[in-house]
Amino acid sequence: MTGTHLARRGIAAATLSALVATALVPAVAASAADETITTLYDFEDGTSSHIQWGAAGAGVQAVADSGVGSWSDSVPNTNVLSYGFDLAAEPFYGGMGFEFSGAQPAQDWSAYDGLQFWMHSDGSASSIQVELLDAVSADSTVHDRWDVVVPLGAAGWNLVKLPFSSFGYATDFQDGGAPHDGSLDLDVVRGLLFPANAGTAVVKLDEIALYAGAVVAPSVGVTATALDVVEGSDATIPVRLSTAPTSDVTVDYATVDGTAAAGTDYPATSGTLTFAAGSRDAQIVVPTTANDTAEGNRTFTVSLANPSGATLGAATTTVTIRDDDSAPAGALSLLTDPVEDFESELVLGDPAAVPPLGWFAAQGAGNVPSFERVADASRPGAADGNDALSLGFDTSSWAVVIDTFTTGGSTWDPQDWSAYRGVGFWMRGSNSGAPMFVDVLDNRNPGSTVDDAERMSVRFVDDWTGWRFVELPFADFTRKNIGNGAPDDGFTLTEVHGIGIGVEQTPAPVTPDILIDDITLVGQADANRPLTINVARAIFTVDEGDDAEVLVRLTRASDEDVTVSYRTDEAVDRTSTEDLPATPDVDYVTTSGTVTIPAGSRDAIITVPTIADGKAEVDETFLVRLSDPVGAELNPLAVARVSILDSDEPVAGLLDDFENGTAGLGQIGDATLSTRLIAASDADAYEGQDVFDNVLDIDGNGGYARSFAQPQDWSAQEGIGFWYEGEGDGRDVTLRVQDATPVEAAPEDWTLAWSDEFDAPAGTAADSRYWTYETGGWGWGNDELQYYSDSTDNAAHDGEGNMVITTRAVEDPAAAGLECWYGPCEYTSARLITENKVEVLHGRMEARAQMPAGEAGIWPAIWTLGNDFRDVGWPRTGEIDIMEFVGKLPDEIFGTIHGPGYSGGQAYGDTYDFGENLGGQWLTFAVEWEEGEIRWYVQRDGGEEILYHTATPADVAPSDWVYEHPFTLLMNMAVGGNFGGPLADTLAFPQELKVDYVRVYQAPDAVESFETTFVDDEPGWRFVQLPFADFERSAEQPDGAADDGFGRTSVTGYEVEVSGAPATVESFARSIGIFAVADGAVSLDKVQVLADVTDPGAGGGGTGGDGTGGDGSGSGSAPGSGAASGSGQGGLAATGGVDLTPFALLALLLMGVGVTFLRRKRLGVRTER
Incomplete structure (x- = not known):
């Protein structure tokens, strides 16, 4: 749910409709078995039109050089396609294939039974996918992906035959807006791809063909629907039959004017092509006319008609006659500012640097772009000795030449372009038709050491000859996601880190020869441009x-002073920093005021002090808001997010410091649990505490229990310690430790460990013991449209046993005051998380839920996130999606894992397709999670439970398996986003996700409880140390508990329980008419396991009676060993060491609590002692 579903990954679907086996099949026998074999690619002309991506590459190789021989001893065979991939290398995915798009027409394979090809395996355990791109119409711009996995099999040549019935709907990736029409129709095939699926290998492919058990009538058509020629050259239009005919085939052709005129730009041409029996290829040649006039490019068409002996396929080719005469140079905008004029030596990026600052090239597989500074004075207005940048590209894959701004090559040197309307440059075009782009590298993440600059991009085409000034308004640039973790805060232009010029891949490669000169900022702001003020970055x-x-920055300098007010604010909502909120006057100093930008300047600085402490904590964020400007307009999103970076080392062995309040603590007895903040300067502070510390108050008889989702090994520790503030009233304080013995249990023997049945009254919020409402509208990493609120309008019990998450449209976004990444929020929803409250490690996580309406744009999910995500980030923390449902694919349920190297659209997952819209239906979803394996199940009410996906470490290798630590639970419903997609016109609000229950089943409880007790005999703070050697087996044990000693190798939790006053005191108090005995709150902080117990005594010995005092050497958890020479007893701090008369005890109580006997509550204000 966290990550985007955009990137491509060659990971197998775990459930396939067929497992494809490869086998050696004699070529002659294969031909005899099929009536029709139509070869798509045989590579015999030494070329290949394939594309390639990621950690993969391919190229035509002569059989004589391949070292593997030919697949046939009888059929002539000169060349093969060599294809290599390495999924252990960045970016951990890759592949190659053939796309029938752009100038290449879609193909009709509906008359065939399957696909076959010869493959030479290297004998490794690697595998590939074969993927078909199936569109619904020739005009469709998107398609469904259908795939099947092919193991490489035994070393040597194998004939791979894939019936189309073996292909399943691809679950690892589908393009946004995919039609998902439910069937592999094959009448409009847009591509044939071979993604790498697993491992590292080099294979050879040949004779890629379609096969059918019946005779397939040939189809005749052009092989390219678009063709470019330079004026004066011949336009050659290839025409091909889909299969070799057994008798002659004819087809008529004729030219038709477009912007080109017959008789002027080309001769009108018509005729009839004849294909002799056994022949498949012919061509139409139309000469074009050269001239010396710069008149731009012109077009005409060549169309086929009236086939005889075949059906008609792609019928028309559009021919573009490219003008080779120089056009007049474009007018140069006034008010320009040069960025790079190439008159000095280029600072070349060090290939070993990350990133290589200065000029460097990046490219897709198989491309080698070049760039160099050359002397050229042919540009209009160029001085003698002028230098320019020569760029050598080809479009066999994408390529870009980048200048990351630097002065000396070692540090970034960003520039402020915010005062300009656009960027321009002189370019000597070659009229190659190459699709080109310019990327501006905008701002980066704070503190980043890598190239995570946000790319803003605009496209243009090399469709002219000679010099021209290219001017690109910033308003035309759009964000380009290249998967580098860039900020997503708009085109700020205040910290531009570089610029890139590149080409995109084309089906038929071209090689533009480009010169670039004088990269310039254009359209400098003038006095009529609105003067606005904003924070310089997000x-x-x-x-x-x-x-x-x-x-704080103005869009341009003003002639007068500009002032703006500011104030700090809590980051109550989650922001793109993903931090927890900072606390005012604890983490930062609450600040407000005004700041002035002097006339002629653009910048000013607001300073906010932060507060250092010694506490190890995650980074925390606060906000700085601007308001009430004088002399300028306020940008509507003028809010800065300030992330406080923590570098403190954690306390060794720390179990609880209560900085998250009572989250995750279970209540014992009648005690009330609460936390309060005390400052080191308070009279109530304890020795050595931090600047500020949250402490836990236990008020009344009872205490708390803390469970660990992941058992801890305390076997090397000596004891447990904590700061304790007592009343000195003689109460017992017991500490218990749950020491588990691992139990092997099959999933069917797991028992209910936790659940929320959502049985609360209608309209009530989610149970705060378990769930936290996360709020915010920052897009949540997926450009989602909703604002997550903490309102019961968006998540509440319905009184019928369900938690209902409701997504609503905001009636008046401007008036609602909710801030989203795109402006005022248009939708609200809810996101509930169990962070710090409920954590799960292994077991069965199960939820029953009713899906919302199956309309595009809605995206509910029930999922889990690693409990360390705030420390290590996503996807390193891991994510397990128990269920995702996207309205644009209403028949399907998704189950997925996301981790490092396989996240977002590269995640490892699968779907189950029910074949009907699931909107409004109840389903039960489950994940069974054991060490080294995760399994996904789905069950429709009244149906059978279906296992539809399994994941193991081998499935994501060589990436890390990050699922052997605790996870937190989440449920939410998003609107839009990268996976939810555009909203359907028919999508109506509100939408509801109803959840009947969430349950966790785990192996039966086999813990053994051990405990020790000390006496609260001293008012005030002290550090209590309890040696494990003094713990004894508890009298009460859970069912099935072992009895194998206090080994402490698998501790699953601990408890602290405070009892009432000693019975003798209470009885005596009642006998004299005192019915309330002081039982005020006690406090704890920094509970920790201790490697060494340095002071086992929790208190001193008694003073003795008439004799001398005891030696006070009690351990604090066992009977005191102080020996009294009089009648008094030592060891007041030790259990069992007290034997005072009721009157003496009452006297002690009177001294400790005063004669009023008021029960003192802890409300953050303490009386002086």
């Missing part, structure tokens, strides 16, 4: 304890 960072500096 995110600022500051080291804890330093002053945060927030840069």
Whole structure:
């Protein structure tokens, strides 16, 4: 759910309609078995029109050089296609294939039974996919992907035959807007791809063909629907039959004017092509006319008609006559500012650097772009000795030449382009028709050391000859997602880190020969342009304890001073920093005021002090908001997010410091649990505490229990310690440790460990013991449209046993005051998370839910996220999607894992297709999670449970398997986004996701409880140390508990319980008419396991009676060993060591609590002692 579903990954679908086996089949026998074999690619002309991507590459290789021989001893065979891939290399996916798009017409394979090809395996355990791109019409711009996995099999040549019935709907990736029409029709095939699926290998492919058991009538058509020629050259239009005919085939052709005129630009041409029996190829040749006039490119068409002996396929080719005469140079905008004029030596990027600052090239597989500074004074207005940049590209794959701005090649040197309307440059075009682009590398993430600059891009075409000034308004640029973790905060232009010029891949490669000169900022702002004020970037960072500096910037300098008000604010909503919110006056100093930008300047700085502490914590964010400008307009999104970076080391062995309040603590007895903040300067502070500390108050008889989702090994530790503030009233304080013995249990023997049945009254919020409402509208990493609120309008019990997450349209976004990444929020929804409250490691996670309406744009999910995601980030933390449902694919349920190297659209997952719209239906979803394996199940009400996906470490290798640590649960419903897709016109609001229950089943509880007790005999704070050697087996044990000693190798939790006053005191108090005995709250902080117990005594010995005092050497958890020479007893701090008269105890109580006997509550204000 977290990650985007955009990128391509060659990972297999786990459930296939068939497992394809490869086998050696004699070529003659294969031909005899099929009536029709139509060869698509045989590579005999030494060329290949394939595309390739990622960690893969392919090229035509002579059989004589291949070292593997030919697949046939009888059929002439000169060349093969050599295809290599390495999924252990970045970006951990790759492949090659053939696309029938652009100038290549779609193909009709509906008359065939399957696909076959010869493959030479290297004998490795690797595998590939074969993928078909199936469109619904010739005009369709999107398609469905259908695939099947092919193991490489035994070393040597194998004939792979794939019936089309063996292909299943691809689950690892589908393009946005895929039609999902439910069937592999094959009448409009847009491509044939061979993604790598697993491992590293080099294979050879040959004779890629279609086969059918019946005779397939030939089809005749052009092989390219578009063709470019330079004026004066011949336009040659290839025409091909789909199969070799057994008798002659004819087809008529004729030219038709477009912007080109017959008789002027080309001669009118018509005739009839004849294909002799056994022949498949012919061509139409139309000469074009050269001239010396710069008149631009012109077009005409060549069309086929009236076939005889065949059906008609793609019938028309559009021919573009490219003008080779120089056009007049374009007018240069006034008010320009040069960026690069190429008159100095280029700073070349160091290939070993990350990134290589300066000029460098990047490219897709198989491309080798070049660039160099050359002398050229042919540009209009160029001085003698002028230099320009020569770019050598080909479009066999994408390529780009980038200048990351730097002065000396070692550090970034960003530029501010915000005062300009666009960027321009002189370019000497070659009229190659190459699709080109310019990328502007905008701002980067704060503190980044890599190239995570946000790419803003615009396209143009090399469709002229000679010099021309190209001017590109910034308003025409759009965001380009290249998967580099870039910010997504708009085209700020205040910190531009570089510029790139590149080409995109084309089916038929071209080689533009380009010169570039004088890259220039154009259209400088003038006085009529609105003067606005904003923060210079969306995110600022500051080291804890330093002053945060927030840069405020005008779009241009003003002739007068500009002032703006500012104030700090809590980041109550989640933001793109993914931090927790910082606490005002604890993590940063609440600040407000005004800042002035002097006339003639553009910048000013707002300073906010942050507060250092010694506490290890995740990074935290606060906001700085601008308002009430004087002399300028306010940008509507003028809010800075300031991330406080923490570098403190954690306390060794720390179990609980209560900084998250009572989250995750289970209540024992009648005690009330609460936390309060105390400052080191407070009278109530304890020795050595931090600047601010949250402490836990236990008020009343009872305490708390803490469970660990992942058992901990304490076998090398000596004890447990914590800060304790007592009343000194003689109460017992017991600490129990749950020491587990691992139990092997089959899934059918797992028992219910936790659940939320959602049985609360209608309209009530989610149970705060388990769930937290996450709020915010920052897009959640997927450009989602909703604002997640904490309102019961968006998530509440319905009184019928369900939690209902409701997505609503906002009636008046401007008035609602909700901030989303795109402006005022248009939709609201809810996202519930169990972070720090419920964590799961292994077991069965199950939920029953009713799907919302199956309309495009809605995207509910029930899922899990690693509990360390705030420390290590996503996807390193791991994500397990129990269920995702996207309205644009209403028949399907998705189950997926996301991890490092396989996240977003590259994730490893599968779907189950029910074949009908699931909107409004109840389904039960489950994930069974064991060490080294995760299994996904789905069950429709009244149906059978279906296992539809399994994941193991081998499935994601060589990437890391990150699923052997605790995860938190989430459920939410998104609107739009990268996976949810555009909203259907028929999508109506509100939409509801009803959840009947969420349950976790795990192996039966086999813990053994051990405990020790000390006495609260001293008011105030002290550090209590309890040696494990003093723990004894508890009298009460859970059913099935082992009895194998306190080994502490698998500790699953601990408890702290405070009892009431000693019975003798309470009885005596009642006997004299005192009915309320002081039982005020006690407090704890920094509970931790100790490698060494340095002071096992929790308190001193008694003073003795008439004799001398005991030696006070009690352990604090066992009977005191102090020996009294009088009648008094030592060891007041030790259980069993107290034997005072009721009157003496009452006196002690009177001293400790005062004569009023008021039960003191802890509300954050303490009386002086």
